[in-house]
Amino acid sequence: MRNRARLLVLFLTVLVLGAVSIGWVRYAAAREARKDRQQDGGPPMTSGQVTLAAGASRRLVFRSMLWGPHRDELASVPANDAAGPRTASKVSCLRFYAAAGTGVCLRRLPGTLAEKYQAVVLDVNLHERRHFTVNGIPTRARVSPSGRMVAWTVFVSGDSYGGTQFSTRTSILDTSTWTLVRSLEDYQVIMNGKVHHSVDDNFWGVTFADDDHFYATLGTHAKTYLVRGDVRARTVTTLRENVECPSLSPDGTRLAFKKRVAGASPDAPWREYVLDLRTLRETPLGEHRSVDDQAVWLDDDTLVYALAGDYGADLWTIPADGSGSPARLMTAALAPAVIG
Amino acid sequence: MYLADAPAIPVPAGPGTDPGQQAAAHARRRLLPRSLTYTVLVLGTVSFITDVSSEMVTAVLPLYLVTELGLSPLGFGLLDGIYNGVSALVRLVGGHAADRGGRYKAVAAIGYGLSALCKPALLLAHGIASIGMVLAADRTGKGLRTAPRDAMISLAAPAETQARSFGIHRAMDTAGALLGPVIAFYVMRAAVDGFDALFMVSFCIATTGVVVLLLFAPGRAAISRTAISQTATARPARSAPVEDTDRTKNADRTKNASEMTVAADAAAVRTPQEVHISLRVAFGLLRRPEVRRLAVCALLLGLATISDSFVYLIVAHDGGISDGSFPLLPVGTSAGFLLLAVPLGLAADRFGRWRVFLAGHVGLLAAYGILLTRVHGVAPLVIVLFLHGAFYAATDGVLMAAAASAVPAALRSSGLALVQTGQANARFACSLLFGAAWSAWGDQAALGAATVTLAVCVGASAVLRPLRDTGTSSSTAAQPVRDVPA
Structure with missing residues (x-):
C-alpha cells in the first residue's frame, strides 16, 4: 500500500471510530437524562422534612432509586405503608444507615481528576456533623444502637499483589470523641486462641452489639470468618467459618448473615441464614435466591434485604425463623434504616 | 513525519542498497535521533x-x-x-x-x-x-x-x-x-x-x-531485511569487506548474509523464513551460556523484587500517607519511569546494558534501605518513588536490549519471551513469598529479608556477569559500516 493510501485508511478509521465513540457517549448521556424525569407507575415522591428522630410512628429511611428529580436521595416512608408515597430529603447517598438519631451517609463527590468518596455523619435533621474522606467504593455502613459508634466498609483496588484482586477497608468511628480507627486491620486478630496476621486479611460488614462490641466478617486465605470485636481492647476474635455480612437482631440473640453454599453457581454463591447465638444453630431462610447484602432487622421476626431490580435494587422481606416466602417491600430502594 | 521510510524501515546501508535511496535515508537520519x-x-x-x-x-x-x-x-x-x-x-x-x-x-x-x-x-x-x-x-x-x-x-x-x-x-x-x-x-x-x-x-x-x-x-x-543487516553490522570484522564489494540484487541478499558469517550458531545469520524453528530450537537457546546466564540473573533479581503494591503499602504505612493520596503513589513511579526511560536507555547504550540493569537494582536496593530506616516525611517518600520509577526505567526496556544482543535474530522473539517469562514468574513467586513473610514476621522484617535477598542477588549477578558488556566500546565498530556512503 502506498503511504497516501495508508494515511487515508487511518484517517477514515479515526473518523468512523471517533463518530461511534461520540455517538455512544451522547446516547449514554441522553439515556441518563431520562432518569431525571419522573418515573411512570412508581409511588409519588415529594420534597419534605425527613428526620431521624424517634416519633410516634415507625418509619423507614433509605436511598430511593426511583427515576425522577429525587433520584438517589434519602427518602422516608411509614413502616406500615412502605410502598406508598415517599418524602425526599435532598440529601444524596450511595449507602446509608441510622440509629438513635445518628445517620451515616457514604457519598460520592465529583473531583477534578478522579472520583472522591466521603463518609458523612448526619444529625437528626440529616445535617452534616463531620465528614471523612474514604479511599474506595462504599459498600456497608452501620451505626451502634446508641448512635455513638459508626462503621463503614469500602472496596479498595490497587493494593493487592496479584493484579485483579480487591480488598476491603473497614473503619470504626467514635462520634463522642471523633476517634477514627481507619482500618480494622490495626486490631489484633485472635484465631483459634493464637494471634493471627496475614497481608490478605480483609474485614467487612460490621454490626454493633453495643458501643464496645461488634460482629464483622474477616476474610483471609480464601475463607471467611465471623469475628467478635472489642473496641476498647482493640481485638477481634474469630468465632466460626463461612459467615459474611452479619446483622444482629434488635434483641441481640440472633445474627442474620449470608453464607456460601455448596453447589451454587459462582455468580450467585450466597444464601441468607440466621444463626442463633445461644444454640449456635443455623436456620436457612425461605429466600432461595442469592442475597448479596447486609440484611436489616425490620423487627425481631422479619428481615429486609436488597436484590437487584429494574431500577437498581428492590427491598424484600422474609420471616427470620425460616418460614414463609419473600415479599417485595418496595421497588427502587436500597440501604434502609428503621427509625422509631 | 517519517512516513517515507514506511516500506523499508531505516535499513542500515546493507549490501545492495540503492545509493540514492541510501543517501536520502542518511540525510533523514541526521534530522532525527x-x-x-x-x-x-x-x-x-x-x-x-x-x-x-x-x-x-x-x-x-x-x-x-x-x-x-x-x-x-x-x-x-x-x-x-x-x-x-x-x-x-x-x-x-x-x-x-x-x-x-x-x-x-x-x-x-x-x-x-x-x-x-x-x-x-x-x-x-x-x-x-x-x-x-x-x-x-x-x-x-x-x-x-x-x-x-x-x-x-x-x-x-x-x-x-x-x-x-x-x-x-x-x-x-x-x-x-x-x-x-x-x-x-x-x-x-x-x-x-x-x-x-x-x-x-x-x-x-x-x-x-x-x-x-x-x-x-x-x-x-x-523485518528480515533489517535483521540481516543487523547481524552484518554486529560482526563488522567479517561483514565489512562484503559490504563494500557486493552489490547484488535483493533476491541474493539472504544468501550473501548467510554466507557472511561462519558462526557456530547458524540460526543467528539466517533469515527467520529460512530456519526451521522448532520449540526444541527455541528452548535450545538456554544451552547458549550467554542466554542461560542472562535468564538466570533475570530470574534471581526477579525473585528479590517485591511487587509494586507491597512497596506502596509500606510507603503509605510508614510515610503516614492518607487513604486519599494512596492512588497517587503509582503515578509517582510512572512519572519517574516516563522521565528516565530515555536517559537511562542512552546510558545503557553508552555504558553497557547489563551495568545499567544492575544499577537499577542497586537503586531499588537503596529504596528498600530508605524504607527500612522508617524516615517519615515528604522528601524520603519522593526519593523512594523516584528510585522505584528509575528502577523500571533502568531495567524494563534495558533487559530486553541486553537479551536481544544475546539472542540470534531468528530466535529473537522466543528468546525475549523466555527471559520475560522467567522474570515475571520469579516476581510473582517473590510476591507470594513476601506476602507469607509479611504475615509471619511483619512488614519491616519481611522488607529486611527482601533487602538482604536483593543485595545477595545483585552481588551474585555482578559476579556472573552474563554479558561481556555491550557498551559503546564494543559496538562502535559497527558504526562506520552503517555510515559508509555509497
Missing part, C-alpha cells in the same frame, strides 16, 4: 494508544463491578495464580509463533486485537466467572503480543541504540498508561456514568491502535 527509528515510533504509538485504552478500563473496573453489577469483588484474586501460569505459557507460545516464518506483526496484531475485543465483551459478561474469563482473555492478548513487539523493536533498532529505542518505546507506553485514567474520568463525566459508553470508547481507541499497527508496522520482509 538515530534511535527514533520508524518502527520504534510506530510501535511506541501503538503501545501508547493501547495503554490509554486499557488503563481507561482498569480505572473504572472496580466501580463497574461493585456499583453496576453489584458483585463482591473479593473472590477475584483466587484465580490469579492460574492466570499467571496461563499468561506465562501464552507468552512463550506467542514468542515462538512469531519467530516461525517471521510473523512478528501477525502475532502482535492478534494479541492487540484480542485485547481490543475484550472491551465490548465486558458489556456482555455479567457474572464473576464470565468477567474473569474476559480479563483472562485480555491478559492472553497482552501475553501474546509482548515478545513479538519487543522483537520487532530490537530487530529494527541499530545494535548500538537498542536500549534507547526500548527507552523511547517504554516512555510512550507509560505516557499512555498515565493518560488513560484521566480520559476515563472525562468520558465518565460526559456519559453520566455510562459504563457502556466508556467500554466502547476504549474499544474504539484500542482498535485504532490495531489499525496503526497493521498499516504502519513493518511486515515480514522489512
